[in-house]
Amino acid sequence: MGITIRRLLRRPLTALGIVLVLVHLTVALIAPSIVPFDPFKLLDAPLEPPGTTYWLGTDELGRDFLSRLLMGGRIAIVASLAAGFIATLGGGLLGLAMAYYRGPFDDVVSRIVEMKLAIPSILFVSLFVTGFGQSLAVLVFVMAVIKMMGVIRTVRAQGIVLMEQGYVKVAQMRGEHGPAIILREMLPNVADLLTVEFALRTSSALLLVSALSFLGLGLSPPTPDWGLMIHDGLQSIRSEPWLILAPALCISTLVIGLNFATEGIADAVGLEAARGVAGH
Amino acid sequence: MLSAVLRRVFLSLLTLFFLAAFIFAATEILPGDALDVTLSADEMAMMPPERLAEMKRDLGLDRPAVERLGAFLLGVAQLDFGRTIISRAPVVDIVAYPLRNSLLLAGAVIVTALPLALILGVSAARWYRRPLDNVVSTGVIVGYSVPEFVIGTFLVMLFAVTWPLFPATITASTRDPALTLLAAAPLPVATILIGSIAYLARILRVGMVDALASDFVERLRLMGVPEWRVLLLHALPAAVVPSLMATALYAAALVSGIVVVELVFAYPGLGQELVRAVTRREVHVIQAIALASAAIVVVFNLLADLAILALDPRTRM
Numbered sequence: 063m064g065i066t067i068r069r070l071l072r073r074p075l076t077a078l079g080i081v082l083v084l085v086h087l088t089v090a091l092i093a094p095s096i097v098p099f100d101p102f103k104l105l106d107a108p109l110e111p112p113g114t115t116y117w118l119g120t121d122e123l124g125r126d127f128l129s130r131l132l133m134g135g136r137i138a139i140v141a142s143l144a145a146g147f148i149a150t151l152g153g154g155l156l157g158l159a160m161a162y163y164r165g166p167f168d169d170v171v172s173r174i175v176e177m178k179l180a181i182p183s184i185l186f187v188s189l190f191v192t193g194f195g196q197s198l199a200v201l202v203f204v205m206a207v208i209k210m211m212g213v214i215r216t217v218r219a220q221g222i223v224l225m226e227q228g229y230v231k232v233a234q235m236r237g238e239h240g241p242a243i244i245l246r247e248m249l250p251n252v253a254d255l256l257t258v259e260f261a262l263r264t265s266s267a268l269l270l271v272s273a274l275s276f277l278g279l280g281l282s283p284p285t286p287d288w289g290l291m292i293h294d295g296l297q298s299i300r301s302e303p304w305l306i307l308a309p310a311l312c313i314s315t316l317v318i319g320l321n322f323a324t325e326g327i328a329d330a331v332g333l334e335a336a337r338g339v340a341g342h
Numbered sequence: 343m344l345s346a347v348l349r350r351v352f353l354s355l356l357t358l359f360f361l362a363a364f365i366f367a368a369t370e371i372l373p374g375d376a377l378d379v380t381l382s383a384d385e386m387a388m389m390p391p392e393r394l395a396e397m398k399r400d401l402g403l404d405r406p407a408v409e410r411l412g413a414f415l416l417g418v419a420q421l422d423f424g425r426t427i428i429s430r431a432p433v434v435d436i437v438a439y440p441l442r443n444s445l446l447l448a449g450a451v452i453v454t455a456l457p458l459a460l461i462l463g464v465s466a467a468r469w470y471r472r473p474l475d476n477v478v479s480t481g482v483i484v485g486y487s488v489p490e491f492v493i494g495t496f497l498v499m500l501f502a503v504t505w506p507l508f509p510a511t512i513t514a515s516t517r518d519p520a521l522t523l524l525a526a527a528p529l530p531v532a533t534i535l536i537g538s539i540a541y542l543a544r545i546l547r548v549g550m551v552d553a554l555a556s557d558f559v560e561r562l563r564l565m566g567v568p569e570w571r572v573l574l575l576h577a578l579p580a581a582v583v584p585s586l587m588a589t590a591l592y593a594a595a596l597v598s599g600i601v602v603v604e605l606v607f608a609y610p611g612l613g614q615e616l617v618r619a620v621t622r623r624e625v626h627v628i629q630a631i632a633l634a635s636a637a638i639v640v641v642f643n644l645l646a647d648l649a650i651l652a653l654d655p656r657t658r659m
Binding site for chain 1: 357360361364365368369370372373480483484486487488489490491492495496498499503510590591594595597598601602605606613616617620621623625628631632635636639640643
């Protein structure tokens with residue numbers, strides 16, 4: 063483990079990625095206790111320029127922009143982590159079960175996965191937002207379903223490779239049952255893959271949720287959120303460009319950091335992250 | 343060969359059929375019927391029950407779900423998506439031009455992205471783990487990490503505000519001729535291009551690295567075949583086949599990207615129409631847009647399958 067971490071940090075981009083992710087996570091964790099003002103409160107005239115009271119000025123409603131910026135990643139990060147986790151766990155178990163049992167179960171789920179991949183993510187979310195309303199729970203659930211498809215494919219392929227190795231046969235001869243073999247023999251052997259998948263799916267969930275918020279289909283105002291902030295900032299792009307630049311920098315450094323780190327981790331455990339990429 | 347082609351065409355149609363059924367179920371069966379989805383809970387409560395029942399009867403919503411699904415699928419087969427619930431406008435008229443406009447955008451992106459991605463992917467693989475490859479690979483990660491709407495707003499800041507070379511928003515309207523729209527759209531195209539090139543170059547690079555490491559390339563080199571011939575005539579076709587397998591994913595990502603970028607630039611395409619329809623809760627328009635986008639992906643995938651069939655003799659069984 064120690065050697066792996068040292069090897070990770072030797073690659074400058076991986077180290078940069080890990081630092082970026084840690085900084086963002088720390089800020090997101092401690093934001094409520096370090097914000098100078100209440101991010102929801104209308105404090106002053108709208109669009110005040112940056113100054114000594116409001117370091118980054120006020121937004122179009124007169125709220126402190128720095129406070130909103132510091133808080134702006136929290137909900138999106140939590141939602142993406144939750145979606146990424148559900149997708150990885152659910153997709154991992156499903157993928158292994160498909161590789162173990164094969165047959166009609168494998169065929170049906172494979173066809174469903176292929177079909178789902180034909181509906182672009184944003185359209186998929188729109189369908190469910192239209193039907194079930196725009197809530198955080200719906201959003202996390204739908205994102206988890208979307209991101210699960212890629213995990214199922216990758217883990218199933220790996221599971222089929224595992225099936226050809228001896229120890230699954232040995233476990234079968236010991237008289238162990240399918241679920242026990244999947245959980246005890248196969249799951250530990252895809253742990254590395256699942257770690258990389260979790261990071262990949264979380265970062266693409268982050269891209270998705272911020273794009274949705276930008277479109278007005280994700281998180282709703284007055285939640286402080288980078289995607290929403292960029293959308294609102296478009297109105298004053300000529301006069302107050304920092305209202306866009308600051309949240310744009312935040313979301314971009316977070317996703318870039320996450321992907322640099324993922325690439326390094328994938329490389330360290332001997333996986334090619336490129337094969338798992340599932341688009342946005 | 344012909345039967346292999348027909349089989350794939352049939353499978354694509356079958357996929358579209360199931361997708362249409364899924365889209366209907368997700369919007370009009372699981373959450374209630376079209377009227378439940380269109381009206382808010384408050385509007386529902388305000389309405390006298392007999393008026394509501396009358397509306398449901400007029401819209402044919404008093405029929406069982408299976409019957410409504412059947413009617414929907416029959417309509418879709420004839421390219422009839424019904425009318426909007428409130429204004430009673432035919433959905434096809436609302437969606438047709440935005441669909442054409444989005445396809446124009448997609449076409450322009452693909453035509454530009456493919457050659458650039460080919461050059462980047464092939465040269466990165468040729469100089470694998472050398473400085474050029476490192477630059478390309480890092481650029482690729484950055485390219486698909488930065489959200490499209492961030493790239494779009496950056497381009498607006500640079501080329502519409504700082505140096506006003508292009509308009510910040512598209513002034514062309516929905517029914518303008520194709521060339522007018524394309525001429526107005528260099529910034530939206532450039533925005534989607536960055537993500538597209540990153541995606542395609544990454545996939546091609548992996549395929550090329552695998553192909554260049556294989557035995558047949560080693561043999562060709564030992565036989566003294568010139569390096570450019572090995573790269574372009576032997577390794578590239580072998581790398582393209584696995585890349586084509588990722589076409590559905592790319593097409594879906596492309597459509598999602600287009601939806602977002604249209605909003606940034608107010609380009610009159612499906613994305614604009616989608617967001618408008620979601621805010622007004624026009625169920626039938628959303629269904630039509632979802633199915634149109636799914637059809638784009640399915641058609642792309644079919645074309646890729648046919649290309650694989652043409653390139654790889656082993657698949658012609």
